[in-house]
Amino acid sequence: MTVVTQDRVKKQAAHHKRAATDHRRTPEMAQNLTAWQRYKLIWGYEVQNAVFRLVRRLPGINIDRARLEPLKSDHPHLTRWRKRPFGIPGKPAALADIxxxxxxxxxxxIPFLGLREYWYPAMQSRDLYHNEPKPVTxxxxxxxxxxxxxxxxCALEDRCPHRxxxxxxxxxxxxxxxxxTCRYHGMTFDGTGACVAFIADGPDSPACTTxxxxxxxxxxxGGVIWVYMGDKEPEPLMxxxxxxxxxxxxxxxxxxxxxxxxxxLNLLDNSADVAHPGILHRSCLLFAGQKVSGQVAVEEMENGGLMAKFVDDVPHPGAMHLDCTEWHLPNFIFHHPGDLGxxxxxxxxxxxxxxxxxxTFWIVLAVTKEKRWQRVLTAKMLDALSGKFASLSSSILGCLDGGDVPMMTSQGRVARWDLDRLARIDRGIIAARKKLKAAHAAERAEREAAGRPHPRIAPPLPPPG
Ligand code: FES
Ligand SMILES: [Fe+2]
Known part of the structure; x- marks a missing residue:
């Protein structure tokens, strides 16, 4: 005899109700969902996953060792293949050409892909969470x-050696x-690149040793993750x-x-170009006192940099201006205090x-005001205003986004140096190009001597997202 208690009735009713609304069970059931049920289902999962992802990013959290999350076909690391590689609606195709x-x-x-034997900033530390891989090209x-x-x-090549x-x-x-862990068959690597498990091949997998x-x-x-892209033993970052x-x-x-x-390389020319702010950035607050023309000279510095600067005696009309730009291999620019206002x-x-x-154009500003509260306040204000510096530049300073970026974009995906007709004002650019080409030739020669010729340039992967 089965004792039917009120409790049991309630449980059974709840069970049937769940079964009836469990739209995951069959596709037919899924067809019969009400809009509200669909909404609950989708957002239930989304919220669950969002909370889960958020929590597991915290250091020391490792709550899902046995669990592989389902991979969505719209995974952000995959969307790069779904999008058209170049050109977006509304932009002329000419801008998209390589x-x-x-x-x-x-x-x-010409080093179209840059010089290899250098450290490069890859991402900000705050963007690399725990328990989450991040791809960068x-x-x-x-x-x-x-x-x-x-x-x-740690950084590994973004390719599973298995397949x-x-x-x-x-x-x-x-x-x-x-x-x-690779999602295909479970080959697993630690931060040193060693294979520590191959789930599909079993616990005694010989692959792990090879x-x-x-x-x-x-x-x-400095809150930045740096990576060395060369083949040689790198000098310490510092x-x-x-x-x-x-x-x-x-x-x-x-x-x-x-x-x-x-x-x-579009940016290389821009970085070594001291002559453009007076024209391109004349509406930009930072260069309010910039003169529009002047003679440019280049100096080789003892520290290996190149200094392009105005040499004539005509003064800038106001306090905020750029007199010189200091450029270093592989491609970075230094502005002394005072240069930027x-x-x-x-x-x-x-x-x-x-x-x-x-x-990627990285900008680092060091706030050097006298009192700490002034420094912090300035930094907080700039940070709050910017979010991304590009928007700060565009809206407040009008330099990068509203000035340089349209110019460099319209030069084409790869600026054609063979079509350029350089002039007196381009002395900084000429010197920087020369230095970059010489470094490229030296790198190539060294690699070839070591039996590792430079790889041919492959078509690019469209950016993720
Ligand atoms: S392809 Fe990566 S484990 Fe098989
Ligand atoms: Fe500029």
């Missing part, structure tokens, strides 16, 4: 970043904390980038990262090649 013939003809002499290489069990940032899908589609912390993922040296400094140390040692800095849809402090900019048609 001049492959020109590139093939000159790739031996640098110098044409696809990398995946993640944090190991100690929270240290080549993206490792960045995998998951961190499934096999052990701080390891990344397989390795390619790694890149990584250092974290030694290789003495200026970075100066800038980042200030207690108040603002870092902004601006992805740009053209080759880094004096009140802010040191300014640094790194140009990072991503692939043949994309680059």
């Amino acid at each position: 001049p492959w013939d020109y590139i093939r003809e000159h790739e031996d002499t 640098l110098l044409g290489d696809n990398l995946v970043f993640f944090r190991d069990a100690n929270g240290k940032a 080549s899908p993206l490792l960045s589609l995998g998951q961190v912390g499934v096999v052990a904390p701080g390891t990344i 397989m390795r993922a390619r790694t890149y040296p990584v250092e974290e400094f 030694k290789a980038l003495p200026y970075a140390k100066d800038v980042f040692s200030h207690d108040t800095i603002i870092v902004s990262r601006n992805p740009l849809p053209f080759n880094h 004096g009140d802010i402090g040191f300014g640094y900019a790194w140009v990072v090649p991503n692939d043949i048609g994309n680059s």
Whole structure:
């Protein structure tokens, strides 16, 4: 005899109700959902996953060791293949073109993908969470970043050595904390690139002793994750980038990262060009006192940099102006205190090649006001105003987004140096190009001597998102 209690009736009713509304069970059931049920289902999962993702980003959290999350077909790391590689609606196709013939003809002499034996900023530390892989394309290489069990940032080639899908589609912390697991068959690597498990091949998988993922040296400094892209043993970051140390040692800095849809060489010319602010940026607050013309000279500096500066005696009309620009290999620019309006402090900019048609412009400002509260207030205000520095520039200063970026975009995805007719004012650019080409030739010669010729330039991967 079955005792039917009131409780049991309630439980059974609840069960039937759940079964009737559990639209995951069959497609037919899914057809019969009300709008409200669909809404609840979708948002229930979304909220659940969002909370889950948020919590597991915290250091030391490893709550899902046995669980592989479902991979959505609109995963952000995959959308790059869904979008048209270049050109967006409303933009002329001419802006989207990559001049492959020109590139093939000159790739031996012009570093279209940058110089390799250098440290580059990859992302801000705050953007690399725990338990979450992050893909970045640098110098044409696809990398995946993640944090190991100690929270240290690591970078591997974004390709599973087994059958080549993206490792960045995998998951961190499934096999052990701080390891990344390929989603295809479960090959798992630690931060040193060693294969620590191959789930599909069983616990005694011999692959673990032979397989390795390619790694890149990584250092974290000044709230930025730096990666060395060369093949040689790198100099420690602090030694290789003495200026970075100066800038980042200030207690108040603002870092902004601006992805740009053209080759880094478009930016090279812009960085070494002291003659354009008086014309292009004349409506921009920062260059309010800039004169419109002048003679430009170039000086080789003892520290290996190039200084392009105005040499004539005509003074700038106002306090805010740019007299000179200091340019260093591989492509970074240093503005001394005073160059940028004096009140802010040191300014640094790194140009990072991503692939043949994309680059990233990093701007670092060190606020050097006298009192700490002034520094903090200025930094907070700039940060609040900017979010991304590009928008600050565009709306407040009108320099980068409202000035340089349209110019450089309209030069084409890869500016054609062979069509340029350079003039007196371009002495800084001529010297910088020469230096860059010489460094490229030296790198190529060294690689060839070591039996590792420079890789041919591959068509780019469209940016994610
Ligand atoms: S492709 Fe990565 S584990 Fe098989
Ligand atoms: Fe500019």
